[in-house]
Amino acid sequence: MDMGAVRVRNGRGSNLKNAAIAFLVPLPSIIFYLKFLQHHYTCSLHPLLLANALFFLNVDLFFWLIGLLQSSHWMIDLYWTVIPVLLVHYYATHPALRHYNWWRSRVVILMTWVWAIRLSHNYFRRERWQWGAREDWRFTDMRRQYGRHWWWVSFFAVYVSQQVFLIGVSLPLYVVHSVDKPWNVWDSVGVAVCACGIVVAYYADTQLHYFVRRNYERKELGLPVVPNLEEGLWRYSRHPNYFGEQLWWWGLAILGWNLGQGWTFVGALINTMCLAYVTKLVEARMLQPEYRANAYRLYQKTTSVWIPWFRSSPLKHDSKKNT
Known part of the structure; x- marks a missing residue:
């Protein structure tokens, strides 16, 4: 048997598996939020607190467990381009955030999509259009640095820290959908x-x-x-x-x-x-x-x-x- 052909098939199988994982992992948060909107649940959590709770459970914990199973934390790099898009639509549709300028909201949503498409295109172009072929070199360096402790250090270094960054830089997306002021x-x-x-x-x-x-x-x-x-x-x-x-x-x-x-x-x-x-x-x-x-x-x-x-x-x- 041609070993080169075997490697190609294995590579394609891994690529498809990682693509499927990437599409499925945000579903728990998406399904929960759609149910939240459909049934008009009265949630005492502030929109920012609910966003952080969903991030912690779906990204910090779920992504981390998948990263441990795959021995690679590649997915958070990809989702840097996706999470702001999810957040801007979350803020635009949250029942508690109804008073805002419609035009400002639509311009910001459009720009966030353009930003995300550009960054996603660059990610896949750099990775030769493969899903999860490698993790960020900084995580690989930290993996060597922390050795056997990396399994728990990665939870804070890769995921909790990313929550601070992503929720933090996306705060203006929340403000755009919580303040009504003319353009x-x-x-x-x-x-x-x-x-x-x-x-x-x-x-x-x-x-x-x-x-x-x-x-x-x-x-x-x-x-x-x-x-x-x-x-x-x-x-x-x-x-x-x-x-x-x-x-x-x-x-x-x-x-x-x-x-x-x-x-x-x-x-x-x-x-x-x-x-x-x-x-x-x-x-x-x-x-x-x-x-x-x-x-x-x-x-x-x-x-x-x-x-x-x-x-x-x-x-x-x-x-x-x-x-």
């Missing part, structure tokens, strides 16, 4: 910032995708790979994809502030702090391969971390270092 210029500003974030992140991730693919093709042909991507948006920022993602969440924070709920900026702030830490990890990872280390150090000296800006001369940094 004004600051709504337009917030929407413009969100749209810019989606566009910047799309082009940055697309440029990175083609760079990785070209390097893979060069490697297959026995040609030397290009150490760094320094073209397009990446010429002006070392992490333009992160910059675009932050614009999206801070644009939503502007909407929350405009509706008199400035406290909702805390979600965008937490996300920015998280991305700052992730940036540090990514840059340390970029410096590990010898073929790329020197070129990336030079890239760090001349190129802005997040906010796109004109490149500086490496001689300028060397002169500062020598004075």
Whole structure:
């Protein structure tokens, strides 16, 4: 028997199994909420408390158990793009949240779908259109770091922490559906910032995708790979994809502030702090391969971390270092 054909069949079987799991896992929360709406249950829980309760039971506990059984916590990475969509529809239909501006709601729902489709497309493109082929490299590193304790540490490090992030950054989606105020210029500003974030992140991730693919093709042909991507948006920022993602969440924070709920900026702030830490990890990872280390150090000296800006001369940094 051809072992290559066996591996292909096994891979397809695993891909279909993971796809089925991904579609089925949110059903408990969805079915419960549909029943909740159908029977008009009187729930004493605040909409945010109910959202957190469903998240804890369906994502933290259920996803965690599946991750333990599969020895891979791949699913939370995929659901980063799905949960905000579920939340925005949850807030838009909750019986306790009936007084809000219809147009603002529809614009935010549409933008959330566009954001989610873009991010999902990038996820599957990066994973070569496979479901659950691998988990986030940061989780894999932590798995090695914590060893036999990872089974319980993962519950907090992977899932409970994600609840804080996702519920936090989605707070403006709640505010949009809990405050009735006419559309004004600051709504337009917030929407413009969100749209810019989606566009910047799309082009940055697309440029990175083609760079990785070209390097893979060069490697297959026995040609030397290009150490760094320094073209397009990446010429002006070392992490333009992160910059675009932050614009999206801070644009939503502007909407929350405009509706008199400035406290909702805390979600965008937490996300920015998280991305700052992730940036540090990514840059340390970029410096590990010898073929790329020197070129990336030079890239760090001349190129802005997040906010796109004109490149500086490496001689300028060397002169500062020598004075």
